Amino acid sequence: MKRYIGVLMLFLLYQCRSDSGKATSEVEYYSALGDSITKVAFQTLSGALKSALQQGGIENAFAVCNRKALRLTDSLSHVFHVKLKRTAHKIRNEANAPDAWEKSVIQRYLAMQKEGKPLKPIVEKDQTGKWRYAKPILVKPQCLMCHGEVSPQVKALLAKYYPNDQATGFTEGELRGIWSIQFP
Numbered sequence: 009m010k011r012y013i014g015v016l017m018l019f020l021l022y023q024c025r026s027d028s029g030k031a032t033s034e035v036e037y038y039s040a041l042g043d044s045i046t047k048v049a050f051q052t053l054s055g056a057l058k059s060a061l062q063q064g065g066i067e068n069a070f071a072v073c074n075r076k077a078l079r080l081t082d083s084l085s086h087v088f089h090v091k092l093k094r095t096a097h098k099i100r101n102e103a104n105a106p107d108a109w110e111k112s113v114i115q116r117y118l119a120m121q122k123e124g125k126p127l128k129p130i131v132e133k134d135q136t137g138k139w140r141y142a143k144p145i146l147v148k149p150q151c152l153m154c155h156g157e158v159s160p161q162v163k164a165l166l167a168k169y170y171p172n173d174q175a176t177g178f179t180e181g182e183l184r185g186i187w188s189i190q191f192p
């Protein structure tokens with residue numbers, strides 16, 4: 009009997025170790041993949057924003073963001089075979105509204121930020137068993153003209169393009185939203 013218990017213990021130990029080993033490597037895999045995809049996505053979007061601002065000022069930037077931001081994240085989703093999006097607790101475009109998992113992640117980030125903790129990417133399985141990746145998006149000085157205390161010109165543009173906008177009044181360093189990836 010004792011011998012069997014010993015074998016059983018060993019078996020359980022091995023199971024635990026190999027299970028957690030597998031999970032760790034999956035988390036590492038999706039973290040690295042998520043980091044690379046969001047890096048490319050950030051560069052693509054901020055490049056498009058910069059050139060739109062240079063070419064035709066803030067009014068043009070609004071028109072370009074309105075037409076292109078979602079198209080760009082959609083085409084990157086296609087390239088990488090994932091679902092990539094930007095979402096937030098206070099959204100500008102309703103098409104970017106968060107799903108249940110994204111909402112819970114944003115709430116966790118907001119709580120961490122309140123406690124002064126650093127915000128790092130989160131990789132885990134959602135309720136449906138799909139691997140998910142989230143990365144915080146923080147407000148930088150160059151975001152404030154469209155997401156901080158905005159000018160009358162920006163107010164008018166918001167009324168035109170996003171009448172239900174909730175994404176102003178942010179301050180530098182605040183959580184603006186997240187990059188979110190759903191893996192197949």
Ligand code: HEC
Pocket residue numbers: 057066069070073074075077078094095096098099100101102104145146147148150151152153154155175184185186
């Ligand atoms: C020229 C104005 C402008 C600037 C500058 C700007 N944004 Fe935006 N932002 C927009 C517009 C317009 C949208 C809506 C895009 C769409 O229709 O998908 C948006 C959408 C977003 C979203 C998607 C979620 C949502 O609310 O719909 C995030 C996240 C975001 N911006 C973060 C930032 C950050 C971070 C910066 C600074 C690095 C920044 N923005 C700079 C205009 C701007």
